[in-house]
Amino acid sequence: MSSESTTIRWEQDDTGVVTLVLDDPDQSANTVNKAFRDSFAAITDRLEAEKDSLRGVILTSAKKTFFAGGDLRDLIRVTPDTAQELFDGGLAFKRQLRRMETLGKPVVAAINGAALGGGYEIALACHHRIALDAPGSKIGCPEVTLGLLPGGGGVVRTVRLLGITDALLKVLLQGTQYSPRRALENGLVDEVAETREEMLAKARAFIDAHPESAQPWDRPGYRIPGGTPSHPKFAANLPAFPANLRKQTGGAPYPAPRNIMAAAVEGAQVDFDTAQVIEARYFVELAAGQTSKNMIQAFFFDLQAVNSGAGRPKDVPARKVTKVAVLGAGMMGAGIAYSCARAGIDVVLKDVSLEAALKGKGYSEKLCAKAVAKGRTTQEKADALLARITPTAEVSDLAGCDAVVEAVFEDTSLKHKVFQEVQNVVAPGALLCSNTSTLPITALAEGVERQEDFIGLHFFSPVDKMPLVEIIKGERTGEEALARAFDLVRQINKTPIVVNDSRGFFTSRVIGHFINEGVAMVGEGIEPASVEQAAAQAGYPAKVLSLMDELTLTLPRKIRRETQRAVEEAGGTWTPHPAEAVVDRMVDEFGRTGRSGGAGFYDYDENGRRGLLWPGLREHFTKPGHTIPFRDMQERMLFSEALDTVRLLEEGVLTSVADANIGSILGIGFPGWTGGVLQYINGYEGGLPGFVARARELSERYGERFTPPALLVEKAEKGEIFTD
Ligand code: NAD
Numbered sequence: 157m158s159s160e161s162t163t164i165r166w167e168q169d170d171t172g173v174v175t176l177v178l179d180d181p182d183q184s185a186n187t188v189n190k191a192f193r194d195s196f197a198a199i200t201d202r203l204e205a206e207k208d209s210l211r212g213v214i215l216t217s218a219k220k221t222f223f224a225g226g227d228l229r230d231l232i233r234v235t236p237d238t239a240q241e242l243f244d245g246g247l248a249f250k251r252q253l254r255r256m257e258t259l260g261k262p263v264v265a266a267i268n269g270a271a272l273g274g275g276y277e278i279a280l281a282c283h284h285r286i287a288l289d290a291p292g293s294k295i296g297c298p299e300v301t302l303g304l305l306p307g308g309g310g311v312v313r314t315v316r317l318l319g320i321t322d323a324l325l326k327v328l329l330q331g332t333q334y335s336p337r338r339a340l341e342n343g344l345v346d347e348v349a350e351t352r353e354e355m356l357a358k359a360r361a362f363i364d365a366h367p368e369s370a371q372p373w374d375r376p377g378y379r380i381p382g383g384t385p386s387h388p389k390f391a392a393n394l395p396a397f398p399a400n401l402r403k404q405t406g407g408a409p410y411p412a413p414r415n416i417m418a419a420a421v422e423g424a425q426v427d428f429d430t431a432q433v434i435e436a437r438y439f440v441e442l443a444a445g446q447t448s449k450n451m452i453q454a455f456f457f458d459l460q461a462v463n464s465g466a467g468r469p470k471d472v473p474a475r476k477v478t479k480v481a482v483l484g485a486g487m488m489g490a491g492i493a494y495s496c497a498r499a500g501i502d503v504v505l506k507d508v509s510l511e512a513a514l515k516g517k518g519y520s521e522k523l524c525a526k527a528v529a530k531g532r533t534t535q536e537k538a539d540a541l542l543a544r545i546t547p548t549a550e551v552s553d554l555a556g557c558d559a560v561v562e563a564v565f566e567d568t569s570l571k572h573k574v575f576q577e578v579q580n581v582v583a584p585g586a587l588l589c590s591n592t593s594t595l596p597i598t599a600l601a602e603g604v605e606r607q608e609d610f611i612g613l614h615f616f617s618p619v620d621k622m623p624l625v626e627i628i629k630g631e632r633t634g635e636e637a638l639a640r641a642f643d644l645v646r647q648i649n650k651t652p653i654v655v656n657d658s659r660g661f662f663t664s665r666v667i668g669h670f671i672n673e674g675v676a677m678v679g680e681g682i683e684p685a686s687v688e689q690a691a692a693q694a695g696y697p698a699k700v701l702s703l704m705d706e707l708t709l710t711l712p713r714k715i716r717r718e719t720q721r722a723v724e725e726a727g728g729t730w731t732p733h734p735a736e737a738v739v740d741r742m743v744d745e746f747g748r749t750g751r752s753g754g755a756g757f758y759d760y761d762e763n764g765r766r767g768l769l770w771p772g773l774r775e776h777f778t779k780p781g782h783t784i785p786f787r788d789m790q791e792r793m794l795f796s797e798a799l800d801t802v803r804l805l806e807e808g809v810l811t812s813v814a815d816a817n818i819g820s821i822l823g824i825g826f827p828g829w830t831g832g833v834l835q836y837i838n839g840y841e842g843g844l845p846g847f848v849a850r851a852r853e854l855s856e857r858y859g860e861r862f863t864p865p866a867l868l869v870e871k872a873e874k875g876e877i878f879t880d
Contacts, residue, residue, distance in 0.1 A: 813880045817832025
């Protein structure tokens with residue numbers, strides 16, 4: 157076979173060291189595509205043929221990243237019919253890696269940038285791994301986050317390198333992406349280098365010192381660290397595995413962790429080559445299944461589309477915010493100030509008194525101290541971040557701010573008042589944003605002179621952790637304001653979705669359906685504990701009644717009453733949801749208003765810690781023996797959100813499928829295995845027609861709110877799916 161290679165350069169020096177430079181000429185990153193597989197096959201042939209004249213091999217890349225892994229565009233298309241092809245192709249590639257690993261010459265991975273998934277698996281097949289401490293560089297096996305497992309030998313080798321428990325906990329089950337330093341601490345790499353030159357020098361030093369390198373698992377007497385399942389000590393731990401698995405998935409349908417665990421445990425009991433076949437079987441099963449397709453669609457393609465600016469007007473030049481005014485230093489304002497300062501933006505944090513503003517800055521102080529203590533940042537960086545936040549009670553201190561983010565109480569006239577105070581003090585043309593979670597943006601904009609610069613910027617709590625921001629365009633919001641708001645959200649490293657103005661926008665409105673459905677089931681007399689369990693096993697991160705307690709029972713009630721008034725004033729008729737009567741009784745009859753009030757669907761101790769479900773629920777609501785199929789409980793919650801999302805598309809509030817999917821997962825906890833609220837419909841058993849049929853069934857059993865909207869029926873009839 158020819159040693160000509162298209163994606164890997166062979167550079168040999170006169171000491172017999174070959175540097176294999178990964179450099180796909182057609183892509184900005186190296187991936188496992190056909191060209192790479194062919195190149196790699198040719199390279200392994202050449203390595204074997206010229207072995208006697210070689211002293212060692214260094215594998216590195218000419219790109220910013222080391223290697224990006226498998227091509228997800230191929231993987232998402234795998235079906236049960238093409239699964240065998242994937243299985244064969246995967247094993248063939250693994251055999252090439254094995255040939256390199258057993259060459260008898262030292263092979264060093266000089267990891268010059270990110271090595272995730274397939275990239276790290278290639279490095280694992282080398283005898284020594286040296287990572288360049290490049291900014292933003294990440295190392296690990298994040299496949300589980302896409303519903304997959306590392307199918308390029310990653311399970312087999314991490315188990316043999318670290319032992320079953322560490323491989324599972326540190327690498328495989330969470331998909332943690334480590335910085336080079338943390339990868340070193342956790343045993344994923346052997347050395348870290350500060351510069352490229354140092355990295356290559358270290359690689360050469362390893363080759364000099366280990367002329368006949370072999371993997372630990374290919375040496376005589378090798379044992380898997382920590383033992384194998386056949387060892388009595390390890391076997392004693394095995395019963396805990398299913399429990400841990402359940403803890404990770406909450407019982408939700410995530411097949412990847414189960415397959416990873418099975419591949420690790422089964423693979424540890426057989427020889428290396430058999431373990432590779434076992435890994436391949438579990439990998440292909442995942443790749444051909446629906447969950448990985450949902451997760452790849454959402455967490456790779458949709459996320460990329462959303463973050464790269466699909467919703468941003470194209471012809472407005474990018475602009476960075478340098479100084480932001482945050483109005484209101486309460487829970488949200490404090491978090492927004494921190495997120496902006498962390499991204500290098502100067503913040504003036506204003507509240508009614510300096511004391512309140514200082515308290516808001518105190519939140520950043522706490523977060524910084526914690527980050528320093530945990531080694532996630534340095535004291536110097538923390539000090540610089542805090543120095544960027546200026547607390548104040550003086551409007552005049554807002555001079556020069558090129559953006560305003562308002563987060564005062566949820567009250568239209570107060571919001572109008574604070575904007576009036578600041579609009580002529582901040583920089584001329586400053587972007588004007590409100591963090592309202594429910595008030596229509598168009599009406600809020602009426603309180604400012606430059607309505608075209610006014611926009612909704614809806615953050616989620618806690619702001620420092622939640623990755624999503626919902627941008628809401630009012631009727632008079634200009635394209636420039638939209639582009640600037642989008643850029644600001646990206647500047648603080650969050651993900652922006654863009655929606656049109658409407659009561660509750662997308663996220664608050666849709667999450668309301670989830671909560672209402674859970675509460676309605678309690679009202680029907682179903683055991684509250686079953687309702688909670690149904691939410692957890694559907695994959696919701698928070699159980700439905702506990703979530704309602706967090707939000708308070710009074711706030712949604714207030715919003716509902718305002719909405720009802722607005723509907724009726726517009727000449728419409730309000731259709732009460734069965735949840736309303738339950739909430740009204742909880743508040744009016746039993747005085748239980750949620751966690752902040754000390755009592756809700758759950759009991760709370762004096763420190764606000766959640767206890768058990770309130771026994772009174774069973775007494776006042778539960779009908780003993782009354783139940784409905786568990787699947788109905790779960791699907792009532794999932795369908796209620798999905799169906800309303802379709803209505804939001806019909807109403808033009810949502811304009812992008814990717815925004816709906818990403819917004820639902822990152823903003824309101826729609827289960828990740830579904831790929832998001834519209835991908836859930838696409839991937840439902842039987843596709844859209846199957847979803848429509850099931851919605852009609854739920855509608856007959858539980859009420860007209862499950863009637864499929866016209867857009868959904870039409871798409872099902874035309875054989876279409878939801879896609880941008
Ligand atoms: P909060 O009660 O914690 O904070 C409000 C702050 O605004 C208080 O510190 C108050 O002193 C200050 N304030 C009042 N009048 C002011 C004025 N004239 N000038 C400057 N500051 C003033 O409330 P929060 O939970 O942070 O919510 C703030 C806004 O964010 C609301 O519009 C809310 O709907 C929205 N929001 C809240 C959440 C949430 O989960 N809490 C999520 C998204 C959006």
